[in-house]
Amino acid sequence: MNNILSTPIEYLKGVGPKRGEILRKEAGIFTFGDLLNYFPFRYIDKSAYQKVRDIPHSENAVQLKGQIRGYKEVKFGKGKRLEVKFEDETGYIDLIWFKGGKWITPKLEVGGWVKVYGKAKQYGAKYNIAHPEIEFLKHENEDSLGMQAVYHSGEKLTQLGFSSKGIERIIKQLLPQIKNQIPDFLPDWLIAELNLISREEAMVQIHDPKSYDHAKKAQLRLKFEELFLLQLELLFRKEITKKKIKGIKLDKVGEHFNTFYSEHLPFELTNAQKRVIKEVRADIGSGIHMNRLLQGDVGSGKTLAALMCMLIAIDNGYQACIMAPTEILASQHYTTISKFLKKMDLKVALLTGSTKKAARKELHEQLLSGEINILCGTHALLEDIVQYKDLGLAIIDEQHRFGVAQRSRLWKKNSLPPHILVMTATPIPRTLALTFYGDLDISVIDELPPGRKSVQTTHRLESARLNVFQFVEDEIKKGRQIYIVYPLIQESETLDYQNLMDGFESISRRFPLPKYKVSIVHGKMKPADKDYEMQQFVEGKTHIMVATTVIEVGVNVPNASVMIIESSEKFGLSQLHQLRGRVGRGADQSYCILMTGYKLSEDAKKRLATMVDTNDGFKISEVDLKLRGPGDIMGTQQSGILDLKLADLARDAQLVSLARSKAQELLERDAEMNEKVHQALAHRLRVILKSRPNWSRIS
Ligand code: ADP
Ligand code: MG
Numbered sequence: 001m002n003n004i005l006s007t008p009i010e011y012l013k014g015v016g017p018k019r020g021e022i023l024r025k026e027a028g029i030f031t032f033g034d035l036l037n038y039f040p041f042r043y044i045d046k047s048a049y050q051k052v053r054d055i056p057h058s059e060n061a062v063q064l065k066g067q068i069r070g071y072k073e074v075k076f077g078k079g080k081r082l083e084v085k086f087e088d089e090t091g092y093i094d095l096i097w098f099k100g101g102k103w104i105t106p107k108l109e110v111g112g113w114v115k116v117y118g119k120a121k122q123y124g125a126k127y128n129i130a131h132p133e134i135e136f137l138k139h140e141n142e143d144s145l146g147m148q149a150v151y152h153s154g155e156k157l158t159q160l161g162f163s164s165k166g167i168e169r170i171i172k173q174l175l176p177q178i179k180n181q182i183p184d185f186l187p188d189w190l191i192a193e194l195n196l197i198s199r200e201e202a203m204v205q206i207h208d209p210k211s212y213d214h215a216k217k218a219q220l221r222l223k224f225e226e227l228f229l230l231q232l233e234l235l236f237r238k239e240i241t242k243k244k245i246k247g248i249k250l251d252k253v254g255e256h257f258n259t260f261y262s263e264h265l266p267f268e269l270t271n272a273q274k275r276v277i278k279e280v281r282a283d284i285g286s287g288i289h290m291n292r293l294l295q296g297d298v299g300s301g302k303t304l305a306a307l308m309c310m311l312i313a314i315d316n317g318y319q320a321c322i323m324a325p326t327e328i329l330a331s332q333h334y335t336t337i338s339k340f341l342k343k344m345d346l347k348v349a350l351l352t353g354s355t356k357k358a359a360r361k362e363l364h365e366q367l368l369s370g371e372i373n374i375l376c377g378t379h380a381l382l383e384d385i386v387q388y389k390d391l392g393l394a395i396i397d398e399q400h401r402f403g404v405a406q407r408s409r410l411w412k413k414n415s416l417p418p419h420i421l422v423m424t425a426t427p428i429p430r431t432l433a434l435t436f437y438g439d440l441d442i443s444v445i446d447e448l449p450p451g452r453k454s455v456q457t458t459h460r461l462e463s464a465r466l467n468v469f470q471f472v473e474d475e476i477k478k479g480r481q482i483y484i485v486y487p488l489i490q491e492s493e494t495l496d497y498q499n500l501m502d503g504f505e506s507i508s509r510r511f512p513l514p515k516y517k518v519s520i521v522h523g524k525m526k527p528a529d530k531d532y533e534m535q536q537f538v539e540g541k542t543h544i545m546v547a548t549t550v551i552e553v554g555v556n557v558p559n560a561s562v563m564i565i566e567s568s569e570k571f572g573l574s575q576l577h578q579l580r581g582r583v584g585r586g587a588d589q590s591y592c593i594l595m596t597g598y599k600l601s602e603d604a605k606k607r608l609a610t611m612v613d614t615n616d617g618f619k620i621s622e623v624d625l626k627l628r629g630p631g632d633i634m635g636t637q638q639s640g641i642l643d644l645k646l647a648d649l650a651r652d653a654q655l656v657s658l659a660r661s662k663a664q665e666l667l668e669r670d671a672e673m674n675e676k677v678h679q680a681l682a683h684r685l686r687v688i689l690k691s692r693p694n695w696s697r698i699s
Helices: 014-029 032-036 052-056 101-107 157-158 164-178 188-194 197-209 214-246 255-264 273-283 302-315 327-340 355-369 403-412 428-434 462-477 490-510 525-540 575-580 603-614 617-634 636-643 653-669 677-693
Strands: 041-047 062-076 079-088 093-098 113-119 120-123 126-130 135-139 147-151 291-296 319-323 347-350 374-377 391-394 419-424 441-445 456-461 483-486 518-523 542-547 560-565 591-596
Touching: 014 157, 032 164, 052 062, 052 079, 062 101, 062 591, 079 101, 093 319, 113 126, 113 157, 126 403, 147 164, 147 214, 157 164, 164 197, 188 653, 197 214, 214 428, 214 677, 255 302, 273 291, 273 302, 273 419, 273 441, 291 302, 291 319, 302 319, 302 327, 302 391, 302 419, 327 347, 327 374, 327 636, 347 355, 428 617, 428 653, 456 462, 456 603, 462 483, 462 560, 462 591, 490 518, 490 542, 560 575, 575 591, 575 603, 575 617, 591 603, 603 617
Parallel strands: 093 126, 291 419, 291 441, 319 374, 319 391, 347 374, 391 419, 456 591, 483 542, 483 560, 518 542, 560 591
Antiparallel strands: 041 147, 062 079, 062 113, 079 093, 113 135, 120 126
16 A cells, blocks of 8 residues: 555655665655655745835745836856845845856746845845745745755765755655545544544645744644654553553552551651552452562652562561662662661561671571561672562662663562562653553652752852851751762863862861861762761761761661752753752751852753742653653663654654553553554554564663
């Protein structure tokens, strides 16, 4: 049916073998279909005429219609130039050609109608337009108005006649031939419901729109279809995985969960925590394997929610583990969880790289016998020797810090794979979550525990430093602790390192021993020294912690109330937000001070303003997405998904959600896509599934 679209591009009139070669090489256009899918990236509005009278007030190119009143060749340097006198009902203007006049001259006819497009320039009191685009009309009303599509081109393409205009020309050559060749694969009910135009019409209108509105409608249709197919694919894959992998059925909610909930829970759960626990419960109780992502801002109480899920696993006779990317975080989990479970008869253990050999051996045995109920730890949990009696639930904190291979090793820790809950404190916008993690189930904690004071954030210039230090002194007097963070960026590492050391020195001078104690932590220190300094701060033995971003992840010192970020314009938004999340963990009002120099880029200003404006990690991630784009946020390893041709994850957020919900609706109605109305779509989906076999990045 689609054979015209699979015709090799060189067979298109005006292309041929040599130029076909360049289209293949430089633009990836192999077939008629590829050309059709070579979409313009913007339009020039030629849907209206301007008048000669308006030229002095128009900054952009103008489009005029009128008649030729005369023409002459004028000597110009060594050559000649062509001057054409053009008139519309409001006045005259000269059209000038320095080159190419000999192609134009034969077509010129005094009194003939023309359509002209170009940018006017002023010379003295007069205006002229050099090298305008000109179209000769048979009579006054032969013209058509519209939008002109602009295409990506390049030097090599242009040399062979494929400037944007050249591409436009061959596309216009193709458009009449696609009539009745572009079947619609979206089902009629969906097209009707969303009031979409047909695929064929969209293809014509995106290249040759009658008006701006037509172009918009065409884009909408094609963007939606692109996102819809992607969501359908993701949901379909999720279902396939679920069918393939049997899950351990953890459907009992018993003694441990209930006792903890009614007797030991030190505070009321937030609604968001309750919702997450409910979602996990429904999953792990269903006999289907859970692979769920839990997103929640720093301090939103993910650990507690995770712990309650672990208790369900234990109630069903299984063990649970929680893995974190650093020793500090792992031991923090261990301490927190042990404290929560103090009054319960459960065994919690910690396994990290520094666990001593003898302790390790005992621990391995207790895991195998089932004596240990919950194991906290680092990558050490992944070693083959770590075997459980029955691991039912594995939790991964700060999932982005683990590689896919590492995560997948957790799957193998049980004959049936344990349920997996991956947690992240770096919120990503819903659009990105739906796209990049669209084959996972996603839970969100979008609410902080009550009574948490939001961190007060201010932006301070270098000139305010004395005041800032005075403020630090006052806070220390109140018994609080302070973080001061310096950027350490790879390219300028020596310089940054110097700044850090200089900063440390001047802070130590301003806050001298023995009254004040200042710690320093950075990446060049030995791990043992780093841990020692951290520990000093955690225990409240030092007042100020000067550090690089090594403290970014997860450290919990509730007594720290001030976070000062030096050269904060050098940090990205999500990093700033993570750093700020280190304070505001206790009962006291906390502060974040963003220090900068005077010169700031527009983006840096926007980042700082956003930080001052809001504490909401999801809002911040939305701004971040707009500033940086999805590629930078998700990293290059994920960029395969970004082969979106038209849709833009930053700008088309609503359309992503719509596509998701419609894809869901469709699969609820016709899970196997057997209905006749879904036949074309099912076919399309099968092709896509085959072409991208390995999709999932999280497991
Ligand atoms: P996250 O890991 O999401 O950053 P944590 O789990 O470390 O957050 O929780 C942050 C703090 O909030 C901890 O001290 C925790 O005990 C406390 N917390 C958790 N849930 C609640 C709640 N529902 N009410 C009050 N405090 C809570
Ligand atoms: Mg945490």
